[in-house]
Amino acid sequence: MPAPITVHVAGSERSVAEGTTYGELFEDQRGVLVARVDGELRDLHLAAHDGEAVEPVTAAEQDGLEVLRHSAAHVLAQAVQQVNPSARLGIGPPVRDGFYYDFDVETPFTPEDLKALEKTMQRIVNEGQTFRRREVSDQEAAAELAAEPYKIELIGLKGGAAEDAAEGASVEVGGSQLTIYDNVRKDGTVAWGDLCRGPHVPSTKVLGNAFKLMRSAAAYWRGSERNPQLQRIYGTAWPSKEELKAYLERLAEAERRDHRRLGAELDLFSFPEVLGAGLPVFHPKGGVVKREMEDYVRRRHIEEGFSYVGTPHISREELFYTSGHLPYYADGMFPPMDLDGQSYRLKAMNCPIHNLIYRSRGRSYRDLPLRLFEFGTVYRDEKSGVLSGLTRVRMITQDDSHSYVAKEDAPAEVGHLLEFVLSLLRDFGLEDYYLEISTRDDSKPEKFIGSDAQWEEATRVLEEVAVASGLELVPDPGGAAYYGPKISVQARDAIGRTWQMSTIQYDFNQPERFGLEYQAADGTRQQPVMIHAAKFGSIERFVGVLVEHYAGAFPPWLAPVQVLGIPVAEEFEPYLREVGERLAAEGVRFELDESDDRFPKKIRNASKSKVPFVLIAGEEDRSAGAVSFRYRDGSQKNGVPVEEAVQEVLGAIRAKTQV
RNA sequence: GCUGGCGUGGCGCAAUCGGUAGCGCACCUGUCUUGUAAACAGGUGGUUGGGGGUUCGAGUCCCCCCGCCAGCUCCA
The missing domain is CATH 3.30.980.10 (Threonyl-trna Synthetase; Chain A, domain 2)
Incomplete structure (x- = not known):
């Protein structure tokens, strides 16, 4: 007769024969796969020991x-x-x-x-x-x-x-x-x-x-x-x-939302084979989404104190030696082209050229913070196997800014940028994201430039701001750029996939390499710190993420066509056209379905195109000076007076709400 | 870049053993058009991703290149 032992099973004490297995402890429970014994997972066929605390573990956890x-x-x-x-x-x-x-x-x-x-x-x-x-x-x-x-x-x-x-x-x-x-x-x-x-x-x-x-x-x-x-x-x-x-x-469902599929179905963009891999073209409808987004983002930057600038897509190679991109990043850059015996490169980053703007004249502490911003298109020789739709391309348009600040003002600027970035993401309906902080890999010093003290300070500034945001923060050791650490925002789309969007980088290296300076209040010459920030990272990727996030059903303010008019019969086209002109006068993107399809087919087409508002008019509406709404979920609202309908549409567009 | 799979009108697909490319949608034309997801009829459109080879004959088999997909590696 084996001696009894005592075990704590899911909180309560039990006395069992020695040699009793964990499985036997949970015999009356279904779905137990393993036991957690003093915090460690064990097989059910093993024997329990005296004094152990045992819990059942099912596939539910x-x-x-x-x-x-x-x-x-x-x-x-x-x-x-x-x-x-x-x-x-x-x-x-x-x-x-x-x-x-x-x-x-x-x-x-x-x-x-x-x-x-x-x-x-x-x-x-x-x-x-x-x-x-x-x-x-x-x-x-x-x-x-x-x-x-x-x-x-x-x-x-x-x-x-x-x-x-x-x-x-x-x-x-x-x-x-x-x-x-x-x-x-x-x-x-x-x-x-x-x-x-x-x-x-x-x-x-x-x-x-x-x-x-x-x-x-x-x-x-x-x-x-x-x-x-x-x-x-x-x-x-x-x-x-x-x-x-x-x-x-x-x-x-993810496949149905795939932006590569929806991009073709909704006529937003394509990747013509002759252009080469990773080079998208935006069609008129995709162009609307992209432009609405850019217009809004540009306006918000200007409101936040950024100055809009413009820079070329190529530069003499020398510039990238000064910045350090060559040779640190030579593999990711397109090979040089020869012009009159000079080597030119497609730019892979905007910052060196922004530095030239900074350097174009003497700078005073009164100029700081100097915030330069543009939609800068860069070209990177991404390996062929990693290209994927709009989310990984060789042409990357960044909503890129560089803030030049006095070193002591850097923390405030980073905080300001992070807040700005998060507010923009919210405006586009992305609420679900976390931060990642990418730091230097101390075991690979050859991949990074700058002193230990510089890295420490830069990392500390970013960390403090990131922690202060209260968002979930995931470390990414070794993920930093050669010139400095970064915070990135990883946004989740509607089906839970995550994408690196925004990045904020603290850079003490390029100011030094470009000899950037300003005259301080005390008359001394000081070196500014530059903070790189891409708000959406890549416009192309962001459009792709938006398509998937909304499954192609954009909120009215972004929708390529905001209102589609469908007459019940041809006779009502002129009436609906008038309504459309009223909307267009307010800047609404209105289209009238003048095809010779019959009514139900027009409804079907409208539904497939995912326009936010379908306005229908037949005899009942016309004689009442009204229109009827058909919404994306198939519901309808009939006999709405035209002026009221116009206000409803305008209200949704201006409030940037989803419908 | 690596490994594997794939590439047929704008889109989605078919074509037996290698036998001379077909369907639906879209598009065009005509007849139509009255209330919420597909009216009817006719028609245009393909050097089968590109090049080379084998064969009497190649969408189909072989080689090279381009592109796409999945994963790995990478992503300043």
Whole structure:
């Protein structure tokens, strides 16, 4: 008779026989995947010890969900090796919405392979194999995994170095004790095993039919392009079939909102192949969105004390040696073109030219802060594989400003800029964002210029302002530009994806390199600090984000066509045209549907074009001096007097509300 | 840049074993047009991304280039 032990189960004390497993403690509860024991996750098949505090963990919480997904990755690896025993294993961690596993295989996976693997996985799942934890010494592991070179490499890195070895590697060799997880069949035979920190779900059965393999792609081993590429399979796994379906529906919704698709459907912009990759053209309708946005942003800058300037798109190369972009950033710049024996470059940044404006005459402390601003289009030689719609292009129009301030005024200027940036984002309906602070990587001094003291001060100023904003702040070590640290705003769009938008950078380097100075009140010559700020980052990217955020249904003030008139029959065209002229006189973008389509077809077209206001007129409206509204949600308001209708439209445009 | 997949009228797609390119929408023309998501009929439009090769014959097979997609790496 084993001696009883005492454990604290979910807060209450229980006395159980020694050898009782965690799983047995939760026998009467459904959906428990692992136990949290004194804060650490453990497998359910392990025995509890005296005095432990034990809590059940289900897939309803993040920890449980990650265990579920990690186990799904194991089943995938088992399936791959079952089908192809020569496949070598990389790592297989859980990730956002799912998991992946990397394999070294002779030939990459095809979509058909994925289908077949999914079936193999389903068989393993249905079999209800259990995950068994087994502690091994380094030598034992090395012997057992002799055929798995990547695992062997990880064994050598176990412990603290694991997460440095590769993102996700700690799930394989997280602690100081190596463990192997065996998948055990119902008859007790071992089906498969993998080096793994664990823990795992009790049985493959838990995965049910709520998993799916999504795609395969190459990934560099341990995240370095100097290493060989492995074949990565991405999958998704959820606690239930319903949640899997909901996830797939979210993906479908994201696809419907994709700005590349909506851009073509709504005739906003295109990427003509002859132009070359990453070079968008804006069509008239996209041009309206872009111009409305630019007009507004320009006006707000002027209100906030910025001076609008203009600069060329190319410059003699020398300028970029002065600024330091060459050679620090040579790879990202287009190659030089030769003019009369001089090398010219497309500019990749506006700041050097703004510095020339600063330097164009002597400056006094009375000129400061000097705030120069423009929509500066820069060209960057982004690698072909990273280009993507409007969000990653080679032509980037920045709403770029440079504030030249006395050093002691820099904190106030940074604060002012951040506030300004956030107010602009709110005006465009983006409410959901967080800050990221990018700092120098101390281990790579060759990538950054400036003294330690300068970096410290710059970083401190940005940090203080960022913290004072009260927003969520995420560190990004090593992400700084060579000339200084930055704060960036990462905005979430309507479906939760994040994009780097605004950036604010503190720069003590360029003022020095350009010899910028001003005369202080005491007659001495001082060097200003410059603060770079891009409010929306890239106009192109921002348009793309807006399209997705609104799913193409822009608020009236941004909508390419604000009001579309649809006559019930041809006879009412003149009447509606008059209404349209009244609206146009107020600056409203009005179009009249004069096509020879019949009425219901016109309604359908209007609906597909996502115009905010459809105005309809037939005999009833005309004789009453009224019009009828049809809104985007299909609802209607009939017999609205024309003047009232005009006011409703104008009100929505001026208030920048969504309808 | 790397790995894989893909490229057929403006858009979405089809074309068997390699056999001489077809459909829907859009567009044009005509007959139409009265209340909230598709009237009817006819018609125009393609060097199948570009170039080269194999073949009696290439959208289909091979090579090079361009572009697109996914992921990796990168993103001042």
